[in-house]
Amino acid sequence: MTGTRTIKVDTLARVEGEGALYIKMAGERVADVKFRIYEPPRMFEAFMRGRHFSEAPDITARICGICPIAYQMSAVHAMERALGLKIDPAVRLLRRLFYCGEWIESHALHVYMLHAPDFLGYQDVIAMAKDHGEVVQKALRLKKIGNHIVQMLGGREIHPISAAVGGFHKTPSKYQLREMVSDLEWALEASLEAVRWTSTLQFPDFEQDYEFVALRHPDQYPFNEGRLVSNRGLDIDAAEYEDRFAEVHVKHSNALHSVLRGRGSYLVGPLARFNLNFDKLPEVARKAATDAGLKPPVKNLFRSITVRAVELVFACAEALRVIAEYEPPPSPRVEAPNRAGVGQAITEAPRGILYHRYAIDENGLIVTAKIVPPTSQNQKRIEDDLREYAAQLAAWPLEEATWKCEQAVRCYDPCISCATHFLKVVIERE
Amino acid sequence: MSSKRKSASRSKPKIGVFKFASCDGCQLSLLDAEDELLGVVGAVDIAYFPEASRTMLKGPYDIGLVEGSITTHHDAERIQEVRRKCKTLITIGACATAGGIQALRNWKDVDEFVRAVYASPQFISTLKLSTPIAEHVPVDFELRGCPINKYQLIELITATLAGRKPNVPTYSVCIECKRKANVCIAVARGIACLGPVTQAGCGGLCPSFDRGCYGCYGPMETPNTASLTSQFRILGQSDDQISRSFRSFNAWSWQFRRASEECERT
Numbered sequence: 003m004t005g006t007r008t009i010k011v012d013t014l015a016r017v018e019g020e021g022a023l024y025i026k027m028a029g030e031r032v033a034d035v036k037f038r039i040y041e042p043p044r045m046f047e048a049f050m051r052g053r054h055f056s057e058a059p060d061i062t063a064r065i066c067g068i069c070p071i072a073y074q075m076s077a078v079h080a081m082e083r084a085l086g087l088k089i090d091p092a093v094r095l096l097r098r099l100f101y102c103g104e105w106i107e108s109h110a111l112h113v114y115m116l117h118a119p120d121f122l123g124y125q126d127v128i129a130m131a132k133d134h135g136e137v138v139q140k141a142l143r144l145k146k147i148g149n150h151i152v153q154m155l156g157g158r159e160i161h162p163i164s165a166a167v168g169g170f171h172k173t174p175s176k177y178q179l180r181e182m183v184s185d186l187e188w189a190l191e192a193s194l195e196a197v198r199w200t201s202t203l204q205f206p207d208f209e210q211d212y213e214f215v216a217l218r219h220p221d222q223y224p225f226n227e228g229r230l231v232s233n234r235g236l237d238i239d240a241a242e243y244e245d246r247f248a249e250v251h252v253k254h255s256n257a258l259h260s261v262l263r264g265r266g267s268y269l270v271g272p273l274a275r276f277n278l279n280f281d282k283l284p285e286v287a288r289k290a291a292t293d294a295g296l297k298p299p300v301k302n303l304f305r306s307i308t309v310r311a312v313e314l315v316f317a318c319a320e321a322l323r324v325i326a327e328y329e330p331p332p333s334p335r336v337e338a339p340n341r342a343g344v345g346q347a348i349t350e351a352p353r354g355i356l357y358h359r360y361a362i363d364e365n366g367l368i369v370t371a372k373i374v375p376p377t378s379q380n381q382k383r384i385e386d387d388l389r390e391y392a393a394q395l396a397a398w399p400l401e402e403a404t405w406k407c408e409q410a411v412r413c414y415d416p417c418i419s420c421a422t423h424f425l426k427v428v429i430e431r432e
Numbered sequence: 433m434s435s436k437r438k439s440a441s442r443s444k445p446k447i448g449v450f451k452f453a454s455c456d457g458c459q460l461s462l463l464d465a466e467d468e469l470l471g472v473v474g475a476v477d478i479a480y481f482p483e484a485s486r487t488m489l490k491g492p493y494d495i496g497l498v499e500g501s502i503t504t505h506h507d508a509e510r511i512q513e514v515r516r517k518c519k520t521l522i523t524i525g526a527c528a529t530a531g532g533i534q535a536l537r538n539w540k541d542v543d544e545f546v547r548a549v550y551a552s553p554q555f556i557s558t559l560k561l562s563t564p565i566a567e568h569v570p571v572d573f574e575l576r577g578c579p580i581n582k583y584q585l586i587e588l589i590t591a592t593l594a595g596r597k598p599n600v601p602t603y604s605v606c607i608e609c610k611r612k613a614n615v616c617i618a619v620a621r622g623i624a625c626l627g628p629v630t631q632a633g634c635g636g637l638c639p640s641f642d643r644g645c646y647g648c649y650g651p652m653e654t655p656n657t658a659s660l661t662s663q664f665r666i667l668g669q670s671d672d673q674i675s676r677s678f679r680s681f682n683a684w685s686w687q688f689r690r691a692s693e694e695c696e697r698t
Contacts, residue, residue: 046533046534048537054676061533061680064578064681067454067455067457068460070455070457119486126485126487128484138470139470142467142469145464149464157640158579160458160461161648163643163646164641171642171643172641
């Protein structure tokens with residue numbers, strides 16, 4: 003095939019936020035790839051200066067309505083590090099449960115409602131529901147159970163209000179948590195079914211040699227703690243993050259591209275977590291993965307839908323474990339007196355690692371803030387993937403090739419609302 | 433109006449969901465209405481909702497739901513086009529109704545940021561202010577909240593389709609606390625709480641979690657912010673703290689804006 007053709011998607015659907023895709027082909031060669039984020043910048047890091055540290059979890063939550071807990075968790079952990087606070091073990095457990103809720107809600111949304119329609123050839127979940135009503139009903143119930151955890155701990159699903167530096171504003175009783183057990187037992191079964199169901203989908207043959215980057219904790223599948231590691235030898239503390247990663251400003255996007263210094267693009271999210279932490283998954287999740295033919299390292303991007311389902315199994319099992327172990331802490335949170343300091347934290351948002359750094363003054367007011375969301379980190383990798391993948395599709399009819407490229411981008415579950423707050427990082431360098 | 437409604441009732445009414453500067457949370461509320469979602473999509477035709485579907489039908493739309501604030505020249509033009517295409521235009525959430533948290537830029541010099549940072553500032557299209565939709569086009573209904581309450585959204589869609597007034601109260605969060613039999617944290621424990629000046633809709637959430645309301649539903653119908661400011665001072669809050677309280681997710685609503693600026697002046 004010769005001549006030039008252009009794959010263009012002006013508004014990428016079924017992603018959070020607004021982005022566009024532009025691929026220019028010259029024959030079988032990919033001449034140009036632009037994954038463009040045109041969502042307007044909101045400048046969080048700039049306007050957070052002068053706010054009190056206690057406001058950070060509520061303010062940063064507003065970067066993303068899909069993963070507000072990730073922002074709250076990175077914010078509270080970074081602030082606790084800046085203030086030198088030690089949190090109660092029960093609070094640590096509750097924060098894991100909180101994150102389980104967000105992962106279940108977010109992964110169920112993505113697996114069934116945003117991504118599965120691609121594999122089955124539907125424009126959206128509404129059309130899919132007509133033929134796969136039972137699957138969609140189950141998906142909605144699963145999503146609702148995730149949301150219910152968030153609601154129980156945080157008051158509401160979107161921008162919950164209980165997370166605080168030092169703990170929570172209010173912690174639940176054992177009885178309140180136990181009420182969720184039967185739902186979660188159902189959710190665990192539904193998640194196992196999701197693993198089986200997604201593993202029967204058709205996956206394009208597309209394997210890449212990724213550098214996977216995720217947290218790794220000595221005992222547990224990671225949420226809030228651990229070192230940042232990769233399959234190519236990276237092994238650092240959150241405080242070293244900015245020494246090893248850099249942002250590059252590209253003209254076509256309102257978000258910065260994040261790269262590993264001297265190495266280039268890398269991949270964060272479910273695939274990276276799974277490949278780097280398979281041994282930390284509970285037995286039930288490991289078995290489900292193995293039965294579905296998944297063995298680390300999984301290098302086929304399109305299989306991330308099944309990996310997300312495996313993480314659903316993990317999150318349900320982990321939620322049940324936390325509920326069984328939970329004893330309310332003596333106090334919902336430890337005192338957090340004003341003190342000057344600098345703190346960094348990385349936590350695992352559903353879409354991958356989320357980095358926060360704050361410097362605060364002796365009155366507890368924020369002097370500088372820096373936030374690097376997962377989609378910014380994956381953005382360069384998305385373009386690298388499309389460069390390879392579009393070449394494979396050179397002979398395909400344009401419409402189908404376009405859809406396939408969209409599907410490839412959706413494998414990342416990109417959250418564009420998150421990625422655009424990025425412009426302000428540039429502002430920070432003034 | 434009656435002829436419009438008639439034409440809408442012949443086929444399923446078309447709904448479009450449009451996003452400006454925002455976090456996506458308010459439109460996600462529609463997908464978070466797990467028990468009602470399939471019912472809602474059965475009653476309407478989701479004609480434009482990029483977060484959920486690849487299908488993007490051209491307008492006109494019977495109902496346009498608009499999320500987000502206006503922060504760029506391009507968006508200032510786009511909202512005009514969206515208005516033209518929607519019979520009924522409803523703004524959802526604090527960004528669309530009050531400029532959102534990104535309106536904190538409105539007290540800073542954004543131009544200076546851009547000039548200081550970019551080699552080619554002409555590529556950066558950012559307005560000085562983050563403004564609500566109603567500052568640009570006529571809006572038929574403003575649904576408050578950061579985020580909105582999904583049940584209020586469903587009530588609003590239902591009422592609009594039925595041609596009746598939506599049942600969305602404009603009284604304060606205090607009423608919701610009373611209904612829940614919450615002990616008043618402001619009176620009993622001296623916690624600074626924006627509940628007395630904030631519109632209901634959340635269900636008195638923060639006081640139920642032992643913390644003061646932070647005003648995410650914006651000003652109630654007739655808020656007495658001056659009185660609350662005095663009360664906050666009695667509780668020992670500095671003017672700086674009080675100003676920050678009013679200046680969050682609904683900072684640019686004129687009532688909260690005035691209250692925060694009065695604290696700065698004193």
